[in-house]
Structures are given as C-alpha cells and as structure tokens.
Amino acid sequence: MVKKSDATKARLLQAATQEFAMYGIAGARVDRISAAASANKNLIYVYFGNKEQLFDTVYQAAIEELLEAAPFDAEDLPGYAGALFDFYVAHPHLIRLARWHALERPGDEVLPVAYGATQDKLRKLSAAQSAGLVDAGMPAHALLTLILVLSAAWSDGSPEARATGDAELAALHRHSIVVSVGRLVRPPRGAGDSRG
Amino acid sequence: MVKKSDATKARLLQAATQEFAMYGIAGARVDRISAAASANKNLIYVYFGNKEQLFDTVYQAAIEELLEAAPFDAEDLPGYAGALFDFYVAHPHLIRLARWHALERPGDEVLPVAYGATQDKLRKLSAAQSAGLVDAGMPAHALLTLILVLSAAWSDGSPEARATGDAELAALHRHSIVVSVGRLVRPPRGAGDSRG
DNA sequence: GACGAGAATCTAACCGATCAGTTAGATTTG
C-alpha cells in the first residue's frame, strides 16, 4: 500500500540530503529542509526524531547507495577505482556527506553496513594478494585505504579542480587515477595477469 | 617593543585555531574562543573583525605553517610525501582546518601564498619530468594532486585509523605512503636514479 | 619627576535575530 506519509518522508530525506551535503550538521537548518521539502517542520521530529538523527538516516542511506554503486573487484582494482570516480562525479553530494561526517563526528564508529562491506573487501583483497594477482608488499587494509583515497582525489575541495563541467579534464583525472592504482597494485614479477 | 595586546591577540588566535579545527566555522563559538583565551569576547571583533575574518586569519597562518614545514623536493617525492605525513601527524588540527575550509567555503579561491607555492611546485615537477627523474606519463598538476592526497590518506577521517597513539601502525602508514609515491613517480625505464 | 590628556586596551552587560524543538489543534483517512 502506498502511504501518503511515505512520500513526505522521501521528500524530507531528499531535501535533508541536499542541505546536509551543502552545510554539514551544524550549518544545516531544519526550517530550510522542511521548506525545500514543502513539508511542515514538525514532521521532521515526528518521523526522524531530531536533526542529528535525521543526519544519521541520511548518511546511512548515502553509504548504502555508495556501496551498491561500485562493486568491489579485487582482480581489477584500477577498474574499481574508476567506477568509484564515476560515482563521485555523478553524485558529488554523497562524498561531501562522508567528509562532513568525518569532521563533525570524529569519534563515531563505522556503520555496521560499511564495516561489513569493508571486511568483505579486505578478505577479497588478501586473497588476491595470496594468489599473486595483487602486489603483497603492504597489508590489504593499507592498500585499500590508498585506493579509496586516490579514487576521491578530485572529488571536491582539491587544489585545482574548480573548473567543473570540463569533460576533458574529468577524463584526465579519471585516467590518472586508474593508471595510479594500476601501478600501486601491480605485482613486481609476472603472476598470470597482464594488461595492455 | 612588546605590546600587551599582541599577547592577547596570540592567545585568541591559538584558541581560535583549536576551536575552528574542532568544530569548523559554523560550529565554532566565539564565546568559547574568548573563554579559552581568557580574553573578552569583544576583543575578537576589535582585533579580527568578526568570526569569518577570524577564521580567515587562522587559516592563512595554518597554510603558511604547512608550506614551511615540508620543503618541496621534486627529486625525492617519496621523501617529500613522508615529510608531509610527519607534519600531519604532528599537527593534526591543521589538516582539519583545510578540510573545513574546503567544505564550508566551496567557492573560495586559493590563498595567494598557497597559489604561489603550488605554481613553484608545478614548475619544479615539470622540470624533473623533463629531466627524466620523474615519470612523465601524466601532467605535473595531476601527479602533484595525487601525491598530496596520498600523503594525507591517514590524516583524520579515514576508514580504519581510529587507533591513535599507535606508533607501529603510524610507521606502517608512513611506509605505505612512501612506497606508493615511489611507484607513482618512478620512470618506466632507468634514468639515473634507482632505489633499493 | 609629576601630571594630565588622549589613545590603547579591556570589561561586562546588553540586544536582536536565529534556531531547534514543542504544542495544540485542524484535516484527512480508514
């Protein structure tokens, strides 16, 4: 059954995502969110508790969306990094949410869903290292962090991005990331896989 | 001559740096800053204008400190990345300031001092590429961004940092960064430099 | 070296605006 309130909830969540991505938790305004959602302010408190919990809900949804967007492939890590890059370009607000969260909730433990996904990635990555498909010169968790960081290198707030909408520049950035990850993970001596 | 007000100004700046690093611009409280500096709130407005301008002053000082800390060396980029990592470990609040700035002042142009320093780095990097000391497979500006991003990979807010104060882990992170940058910048065929 | 005017420095109290959260009730739905 389609409930009326579900649509309102969805509009509020959508508006809250924009607002939190733009201004962070401290900077977000509950009145702006309800106005943008064409909903009454009180509904936020009825449906989501308060501003902090609303952020939690928004953030959880964003993380889940991100996890689904780029399936982890330990045997093609450059491709995985490229997919992440594409996702960040397509959804710039999600990475902003993640950065706000890191800054405004320093002590927050990782969401269960994200934790599970990370453990899964680490397992696959270790296996690929053992199989000789990926360089084993550093532990899987370090390698994973570096790959993730490289993927997000140009996603907002980096030294010389600024010129948005430049497809040529974006292509260069993507290429740089893919090449970099390739160099990071390529095993020193041949072990089955080789790429053109 | 040593002016009394200079000491007050310095205390305010110190307190403001802590406050902004902790809470960002929107989250920072001028009353907390003045209290932490044991100074009257009004002095902030007398000396620095307002909260936004106080942040500008704090941020500018932080950038200058960061630029002085790790001298750029295009011929030893892994070492440069390592020095940056060390600085981030020693001064965790400065990188937080930079991240707050990126999020809360999206359209802000780069500070002149930072712009100048970046141009200088790019020139040196290009020269090193031309000389065959550094891989020329991607433009200098892209390479520089990737190096900077790698250096800051574990500086706050990354997936599995959390355990601060762990010297062994920090050493692993530093090593991972140095090795990664080494792989990034090493030219494909021998060109003078070779490393163990 | 005393002294006083004026500038520099500092203080405490205040103010208007804003904001998260509440309440009481209207309207719709089942």
Place this chain on the structure above:
DNA sequence: CAAATCTAACTGATCGGTTAGATTCTCGTC
C-alpha cells in the same frame, strides 16, 4: 469515531555582534 497525517504559532535558549564605559598605557609639558 479514532488513528494518522499535517499545520501554524509559539518558546526558550543560544549566538554573533554591539555599546558604553572602566582601566591602563603613552607621551608631551612643566
């Protein structure tokens, strides 16, 4: 009718910024 959904107005606290005035320092003049 009763529960779910929604609305508008209100509230108490907080916060950035201001104001008026107290205190201290600077320096020329006698």
